Amino acid sequence: MRIFNKLLPASVHVAETRSELDEGPRYRPEEIYVANAVESRQQEFRTVRICARQALAKLGHGGHVLVPDEHRAPVWPRGVVGSMTHCEGLRAAAVASSDQWSGIGIDAEPHLALPPGTVDLLLLPAEQEAVDRLSTVEPGIAWDRLIFSAKESVFKTWFPMARRWLDFLECEITVGQRPGAFTARVLQSGTLHQGTDLSAVSGQWTAEDRVGHGLLATAIAVRQHFART
């Protein structure tokens, strides 16, 4: 079942797969970029780029080579914004026209609690309290992992615009106001980037069955400040 389509507006084009793909040409700069990586990394890197090119084709872009920049951020064709994610069981890419959207961030995670000992490094005290509260009401969701994923989506949206690091504890996620929605408050000053205020952004989340080893996914699409709604 496709997971990201329902999290993003129709004008954001998504391609995703639950198995490795190896179709179409291989691009030498991409092959060189991962030449020294382990085989599994090479496969996820290739597969997610096949997804990205499928999504880019829907915007009329063909054969774009996707070598990350020096900060690992994707380099899209001019006029395109987008994001990629891969985790065990899923590779996905989402792209959109920068006339309509100023930033996209997507993230998928295994639907499991965060590893022991990591919560204090990743979640603010208020977020940890929310996890405790939400877990009492709905224990079927790994709320800590969900908040972590939302932060990853925030970072993937934020970095290409801000070109600045954002620590896990510099962003506060709030979930639960509406089913499937979250908001992110960035706790850094100077959050106006390319005319778009990133101090508060909203996103969507979904979760597959935790017991059945499903996935969690989060997605953010920030509307271009000059685009008509």
Ligand SMILES: CC(C)(COP(=O)(O)OP(=O)(O)OC[C@H]1O[C@@H](n2cnc3c(N)ncnc32)[C@H](O)[C@@H]1OP(=O)(O)O)[C@@H](O)C(=O)NCCC(=O)NCCS
């Ligand atoms: C960059 C990061 C978000 C990527 O996470 P990951 O564990 O590799 O997870 P995913 O597989 O979901 O995402 C990988 C993709 O993220 C994208 N990505 C990596 N760095 C990026 C950046 N600086 N900006 C935007 N996207 C980036 C790439 O498309 C990458 O795919 P690729 O390796 O095939 O090129 C994560 O590793 C990281 O460094 N996080 C720390 C910063 C952070 O998340 N802060 C939270 C602020 S609230």
